[in-house]
Amino acid sequence: NAGVTQTPKFQVLKTGQSMTLQCAQDMNHNSMYWYRQDPGMGLRLIYYSASEGTTDKGEVPNGYNVSRLNKREFSLRLESAAPSQTSVYFCASKPSWSTDTQYFGPGTRLTVL
Amino acid sequence: SQQGEEDPQALSIQEGENATMNCSYKTSINNLQWYRQNSGRGLVHLILIRSNEREKHSGRLRVTLDTSKKSSSLLITASRAADTASYFCATLFGNEKLTFGTGTRLTIIP
Numbered sequence: 553n554a555g556v557t558q559t560p561k562f563q564v565l566k567t568g569q570s571m572t573l574q575c576a577q578d579m580n581h582n583s584m585y586w587y588r589q590d591p592g593m594g595l596r597l598i599y600y601s602a603s604e605g606t607t608d609k610g611e612v613p614n615g616y617n618v619s620r621l622n623k624r625e626f627s628l629r630l631e632s633a634a635p636s637q638t639s640v641y642f643c644a645s646k647p648s649w650s651t652d653t654q655y656f657g658p659g660t661r662l663t664v665l
Numbered sequence: 666s667q668q669g670e671e672d673p674q675a676l677s678i679q680e681g682e683n684a685t686m687n688c689s690y691k692t693s694i695n696n697l698q699w700y701r702q703n704s705g706r707g708l709v710h711l712i713l714i715r716s717n718e719r720e721k722h723s724g725r726l727r728v729t730l731d732t733s734k735k736s737s738s739l740l741i742t743a744s745r746a747a748d749t750a751s752y753f754c755a756t757l758f759g760n761e762k763l764t765f766g767t768g769t770r771l772t773i774i775p
Contacts, residue, residue, distance in 0.1 A: 556707075583761060594753055594765030595708070602761055610762065642707055652698070654763060656707035 553578050556657035558643050564663045565633045573628040573660050575643030581655070582648035584626035585610075586618060588639040589659075595642060601626055603648065633664045670766055671754060677772040684741040686769040688754030689734075695757045697730055697737050702751045702768070711752075712739075741771075749773045 559574045577584065582603045587595040587610075597610030601620040615637060617629045626645075630637060640661050644654040672687045688697070696715045700708040714721045714730045714737065721728045727740040741748055751770045755763040 585763075587765075592767065594755075594767045596765070597762060600761055608761075611764075644708075652696075652713050653710040654708075656709070658707050659705075 555579065556643055556645055556655050558641075558657040558660050560660060561658070562661050564665065565630075566665050567634060569633050570629070570631050571633065571662075572630075573641055573643075573662075574625070575627065575657060576625045577643075577645040577655070578624065579645060579647075579655065580623070581645035582623070583646040584620065585644040585646075585654065586616075586626070586628045587642045587644065588612065588637075589642060590639050598628065598641075630662075633662075635664045638662060638664045671752070671769040673769060674767070675770045675772070677774060678744060679774050680744055680746055682744055684744050684748070684771055684773075686739050686752055686771070688737045688739070688766050690737075690754070690756045690764075690766075691735065692756075692758060694732075695759070697728075698755045698757070698763070699726075699728060699737075699739050700753045700755060700765075702753065704750070708753065744771075744773045746773050746775050 556577045585600040586598040589595050596612050599618040601607045604623045607618050619627045640659045642659050643657040646654045670689050698713045699711045702708045712723045712728050714728045725742045730737045751768045753768045754766045
C-alpha cells in the first residue's frame, strides 16, 4: 500500500495563477482532510470530507476549493493564488469507524511569488 | 485559532536522557493525540489518550492527561538520535476535526 500520496511535491506559482493539488489514498478510508502548515504554527484545517460526496469548511477555507472526486481522491484548488497561500500543504485520511489516527501524506511545498 | 499550545517550543537534550513536552488546550475534548513530524515529512501518529484516561504508555512513550487543567504531557524515555523531530499535540472534539498545537522541536544530541 502506498498510503496517502500527494502531487506535486513542490510548486512555484505567480500571484493570480491557479493550480490543483492532488491527493489519493489506497486504504479505503472514508474521511479525507487538507491542512496547511506555516512556520511556527501547527497544522490548520482547510477543508475536509467525511465521506464521498460531502465536503465541509475547516478553520481557514478562504481562497480554496475542494473536490472529493471519489472515495480515493480529494483535490484542493487555488483559483487565484496569493503570496499568503505560500505554505506546506498536507493531505490526510481516516477510517470513518475510528476517531483515532489520521494518516498523512508527505506534503506539497507551495511558493506563491 | 490554535486549540493547543506546546511548551517548550524547542528542546535540546543529550542522547539517553528523557524528554518531556507539554500541551495545553482550551475546550472540552474527546481525545488528545500526539504526532511526530520529521523534517520535511508528513505527520505520524504516536499515541492517543481519551478524555476519561489519565495515563497511557506505548514503548518509550508515556502520555498523561489532566482534563481539569486542560493539559497533557508527553514523556520520551531513553532518547535516541532518531527521536529528533517536531512533536505536535492534537485535540479532537466531535468526530472529524483535529486541532493541532504549535509543536515542540526536539533535538537529541549524540
